[in-house]
Amino acid sequence: MELTKGQQEVLDADGHLLVVGGPGSGKTTVSILKAATIAGSELAAGQKILFVSFARATVSRVVEAIEHEQRIPSEQKRLIEVETYHSFFWRILKSHGYLVGLPRRIDILTPPGEAIALASIRAKFPVRKLTDVQKEAKLAAEEAERTRLAIDDGRICFDLFATYVGEILYGSDRVCRLISDMYPVIILDEFQDTNGAQWRVVQALGKYSRLIALADPEQRIYDWIGADPARLDQFRKTFKPVDVDLSTDNHRSAGTEIGMFGNDLLTGKFRQPAYEGVKFRLFEPFTDPAMTMLVTTTYAARQRLIKLGIKDWSLTILVPTKRMTRLVSDALRQPPAGMQAISHTAVVEMEAAILSAEVIALLMQLAGEPPHFAQLIDLLCHYYQGKGGDEPSQEALNEAVSLRKAYDELVAAHAKGKAVRKNSIIVNVLAVYEQVCALQLTGDPDADWRAVRNVLEVGACKRLREVAEAARSIRVLDRGTQLRQDLSQDWRNNGGYRNALEITRQAFVQQHFSTGTKPESGVVVMNMHKAKGKQFDEVITFEGWPVKRKGLPPFNGDRIVRFNLRENVDDQARQTFRVSVTRGKRRVTILTPRGDPCVLLVGEKLWT
Incomplete structure (x- = not known):
């Protein structure tokens, strides 16, 4: 890539630096080159440059x-450390958390674990239509329980990192200097999305480290979790950085007008009737068509x-809601009219999975031993308490x-030497459990995992069938993964999967901090918010679309703008749509319903 005038300014700048630019403007590339330049001339022995970002995909x-940048010598590449904000913060917490009252031994409370821990509190409040007073009471109760779990149990949820x-950095200047001695230069990717607590950490780090902030103010799609429109101005006021604007550059979708269209989405004023690389199509507003x-x-x-012969090509289908992700994935697996299924990956909310x-x-772990079935009931209850994340449905709770009550009835019946009533929901759970216990496992983790899942899929228990369906999105047993290797070793050491549950739990904790994930390839279906920081050959x-309901007004959910109403158009909707279309490098195709097209496009003759 030939450097632009702005990118050269970045390389030449000293001191704190703020680099602003849109999708594909080269912020990340030039920051890597900048890091390499500093690594080659300014670091002392033992020092590194830290690059932090929010998403593991971006990392x-x-x-x-960095690995493929031929202009950077290998010895300089080794001096650039890349990780997520969460993993960086966790390292500090593990070493110094005791300074702020945390136990010496602490563990991560993963999002599913947090959902389970807060389930009893959330069950006390109606899922929908909370009053303002109820909302405040619910938030206060949740926050108090998160703090108790951290201080008393040493289980720290991500939001508290x-x-x-x-608190550690402001309470101990020595720790602050120690981190800055290790990382005299810190690159902050997606800086516009930092919340108040993260900004406080950045301010502390900036006392002794040189900060390079990379930001696109129009990709700020996380206001609802604390991102602040004033953040860049706060950075300017606090650190007086060299300010470089790359907003007119576009390297990702060069040769197209995808970037121009994305910018026009923000203003709602389309400068032309057609855009190179952007196509619009109207579909009939019914499921099959x-x-x-x-x-x-x-x-x-x-x-x-x-046909283009692109190695590891990528094509993503971006949808507005979690529900649409599942519907589209189902449609690709079983298309209408007998069409051929499309092999794909669906990026779903991971709690249920x-x-x-x-x-x-x-169920792979020594099935049939006395406490085993009780553990299964515990995990099934946890599944329903935690599968909805921070928005559990009343039905799931x-x-x-019901499962806990049915199990207690089973225990009480057995204590009296009686059989449990025949219409108890526990009967079918027991029947499928016994079928799993009869399986002859082989020591091949993938084959054994599939064997157990298959029994659940065809069994008489609808709850275990749901569990099996949710597990289909798990890809951690692909050949060469750490989970597969650890389960194989467990089998060799013990003649069975004695520690399968703990191994699986640890694998997911490690996955939160992994930087080895390869960029998506093939066909990928995901929620629009999950596409942030990613790029694909086509989008x-x-x-x-509006769904008619007898005796009721049409339901118009799953829209980019809520209910597709003009009064609901806001910066978040525009920014989310812009982020989505600007993920594409070669082409973007926008599908919207005939008769009620996306309100962000209405008034323009963008489709034929």
């Missing part, structure tokens, strides 16, 4: 970019990329209560 892409690290157009559009995009994996791991955006 993986940066690691890959930055809070405690800030909508999914048919999505599938045929995917066929065509896939064929284009194959992780908790279902724990159930399967337990009730399922957990298809797809949203919902």
Whole structure:
């Protein structure tokens, strides 16, 4: 890549630095070159440059970019350390958390674990239509329990990492200097998305370390979790950085007008009736024709990329909601009208997948021993308490209560020498459990995992069938993964999977901090928010449509703008749509329903 005038300014700048630019403007690339320049001339022995980002996908892409950057000598590459904000904060917490009252031994409370721990509090409040007073009471109760779990149990949820690290750094100048001695230069990716607690940490680090902040103010799509529109001005006021603007540069989708279209989405004023590399199509607002157009559009995009001979090509289908992710994935697996299924990866919310994996791991682990079935019930209850993350449904919480009650009835019946009543929900759980216990496992973790999952899928218990379906998104047993290796070793050491559950849990904790994840390839379906920091050869955006309901007004969910109403258009909706379309390097196809097209496009003749 030939450097632009702005990128050369970045390389020449001294002191704190703020680099602002849009998607594909080269912020990351030039920051890597800047880091290499500093590594080659300014670091003392034992020092490194730290590059931190929010998303593991971004971190993986940066690691890959460093490895493939031929202009950087290998000895300089080794001096650039790349990780997520969470993993960086966790290292500080493990070493110095005791300074702010945390136990000497601390563990991570993962999102599924946090959801389980807070389930009893959330069950006391209605899931929907909370009053302002109820919302405040619920938030206060949750916050108090998170703090108690941290201080009393040493279980720290991700949301508290930055809070405690800030307390450590402001409470101990010595620790602050120690970190800065190790990392005299820190690169802050996606800086516009930092929340208040993270910004406090950055301010502390900036006392002794040189900061390079990379930001796109128009990609600030996390206001709802604390990102502040004033953050860049706060950085300017606090650190007086050299300020470089790369907003007119576009290297990701060069040769197209994808970037221009993305910028026009922000203003709502389209400068031209057509954009090179951006296509618009209207689908009929019914399930079969909508999914048919999505599938045929995917066929065509896939064929284009194959014909181009692109190695590890990538095509993503971006949708507005979690629900749409599942619907689209189902449609690709079983397309309408007998069309050929499309092999793909669905990036789903991981709570349900992780908790279902724990159930399967337990069933692989010495099934049939006396406490084993009780553990299964515990994990099934945890699945329903935690699968919805921080928004559990009342139905799921009730399922957990029903399972616990049914198990207690079973124990009471056995204590009296009686059989449990025949219509108890525990009967089918027991029947499937016994089928799993009868399996002859082989020592091949992948084969054994699938064998257990298959029994659950075809069994009489609908709850275990749901667990099996949720586990389908788990790919950690692919050949060469650490989980597969550890389960194999467990089998060799013990003649069975004696520690499968703990091994599986640790694998997911490690996955939170992994930087070895390869960028997605093939066809990928995901929520628009999950696409942030990623890039694909082609992008298809797809949203919902009005659904008629007898005696009721049409339901218009799963839209980019809430209910597709003009009064709901806000900066978040525009920024989310812009982030989505600007993930594409070669082409973007926007699918929207005929008769009620996306309100962000209404008024323009962008489609034929």
